[in-house]
Amino acid sequence: MTPAALTGLDLLATAVILVDTGGVLRHMNPAAENLLELSHPHVVGQSIAEVFADHDVLAAALDYARRNNCSFSEHDLMLAVSGRPRMHFACTVTPIERSSTFDVDGCLVEFRQIEQQLRIAREERVFDQSVANRELMRNLAHEIKNPLGGIRGAAQLLERELENPSLHEYTQVIMKEADRLQALMARLLAPHRMAQPAHLNIHEVLERVRSVLLAEYQKEISIRRDYDVSLPLVFGDQEQLIQAVLNVARNAAQALTENRTPAGQITLKTRAARQVTLARKRYRHAIEVSIIDNGPGVPADISERVFYPLVTGRAEGSGLGLTIAQDFVSQHNGALSFESAPGHTRFTLLLPVAESELRTGIANGATGTNGASKAH
Numbered sequence: 514m515t516p517a518a519l520t521g522l523d524l525l526a527t528a529v530i531l532v533d534t535g536g537v538l539r540h541m542n543p544a545a546e547n548l549l550e551l552s553h554p555h556v557v558g559q560s561i562a563e564v565f566a567d568h569d570v571l572a573a574a575l576d577y578a579r580r581n582n583c584s585f586s587e588h589d590l591m592l593a594v595s596g597r598p599r600m601h602f603a604c605t606v607t608p609i610e611r612s613s614t615f616d617v618d619g620c621l622v623e624f625r626q627i628e629q630q631l632r633i634a635r636e637e638r639v640f641d642q643s644v645a646n647r648e649l650m651r652n653l654a655h656e657i658k659n660p661l662g663g664i665r666g667a668a669q670l671l672e673r674e675l676e677n678p679s680l681h682e683y684t685q686v687i688m689k690e691a692d693r694l695q696a697l698m699a700r701l702l703a704p705h706r707m708a709q710p711a712h713l714n715i716h717e718v719l720e721r722v723r724s725v726l727l728a729e730y731q732k733e734i735s736i737r738r739d740y741d742v743s744l745p746l747v748f749g750d751q752e753q754l755i756q757a758v759l760n761v762a763r764n765a766a767q768a769l770t771e772n773r774t775p776a777g778q779i780t781l782k783t784r785a786a787r788q789v790t791l792a793r794k795r796y797r798h799a800i801e802v803s804i805i806d807n808g809p810g811v812p813a814d815i816s817e818r819v820f821y822p823l824v825t826g827r828a829e830g831s832g833l834g835l836t837i838a839q840d841f842v843s844q845h846n847g848a849l850s851f852e853s854a855p856g857h858t859r860f861t862l863l864l865p866v867a868e869s870e871l872r873t874g875i876a877n878g879a880t881g882t883n884g885a886s887k888a889h
């Protein structure tokens with residue numbers, strides 16, 4: 514390819530590869546390197562059969578486009594790249610001829626990842642919904658909080674006037690319940706801003722959560738760590754993140770102990786994530802924290818609503834743990850989601866890493882916590 518054509522392809526935001534008539538990969542633009550997680554020097558010069566495990570459909574699309582000399586779109590292309598899980602793509606194959614633009618005969622293949630498009634659309638919907646929910650919740654909490662003070666005060670006055678002490682039982686109920694509601698509302702109205710944002714090591718957050726849970730559930734559960742010690746620092750409020758992860762992990766511990774799961778185990782896992790869209794913004798790098806348990810799973814009847822306030826599957830539950838966790842995570846421009854089946858529930862917290870954070874240091878090196886712990 515001529516340098517001009519190369520630059521043109523490299524500037525495209527869509528993932529494009531160039532395959533010659535012999536089925537050899539001749540070029541791959543940076544968007545394709547990102548999407549396929551391949552690096553140009555490693556794969557250029559290899560045949561598509563070497564690069565992709567399931568290349569039959571792609572090979573057939575290339576063949577069709579070339580034989581008919583027309584552009585061809587394949588909407589259901591499953592490709593596995595060098596041993597990684599298969600990804601679902603749509604692709605458009607366009608034949609090209611050796612010319613002043615391209616110095617080979619072959620095809621340009623443009624890839625679009627289908628699941629990613631669907632996922633982004635779904636995440637945007639969830640994001641809009643959760644912003645609206647939080648707004649509604651806070652307004653409602655305000656409206657409930659104000660009259661509560663009046664109700665409590667009146668019950669107190671009434672109690673003083675009551676001659677028969679056995680009636681105090683009733684005024685006490687009113688006051689205690691008003692206090693409980695007031696505490697609940699205070700939690701819903703917790704400050705919205707991050708108190709003390711700083712560069713922090715996500716593994717320190719997880720270690721704090723781990724020690725709290727171990728103290729609470731000493732012999733009943735085990736906690737495994739599976740940390741990627743090369744992660745960069747994140748910018749955020751340590752206390753908020755601890756509270757968010759603790760709310761999620763405590764639910765897992767409760768599910769395990771209440772269900773008496775044999776060999777109940779929670780895994781705290783960290784990994785680097787690439788190319789994620791969070792709150793409509795695209796980040797090249799993010800940190801993925803997973804809290805996995807082998808308990809009974811989130812009850813099916815509430816699984817669509819677990820992040821809503823006051824939704825609980827437990828008799829003693831407040832239904833605020835996950836609402837607050839999601840609120841704190843959104844304040845970090847992150848996302849909290851889950852997938853659950855009996856025996857395997859996984860809550861995933863994604864936190865964006867700004868480019869500047871990448872230069873600030875890695876999560877292990879900066880503070881030297883336990884980090885060395887790989888898969889305990």
Ligand SMILES: Nc1ncnc2c1ncn2[C@@H]1O[C@H](COP(=O)(O)OP(=O)(O)O)[C@@H](O)[C@H]1O
Pocket residue numbers: 760764765766768806808809810811812819824825826827829830831832833834835836858
């Ligand atoms: N890891 C989990 N395994 C099973 N159920 C879960 C898990 N995490 C959350 N849940 C369900 O989600 C519900 C809501 O959780 P949460 O918002 O923390 O409120 P609460 O813990 O007060 O009930 C829980 O009551 C429980 O039924």
Ligand SMILES: [Mg+2]
Pocket residue numbers: 760763764833834835
């Ligand atoms: Mg909870």
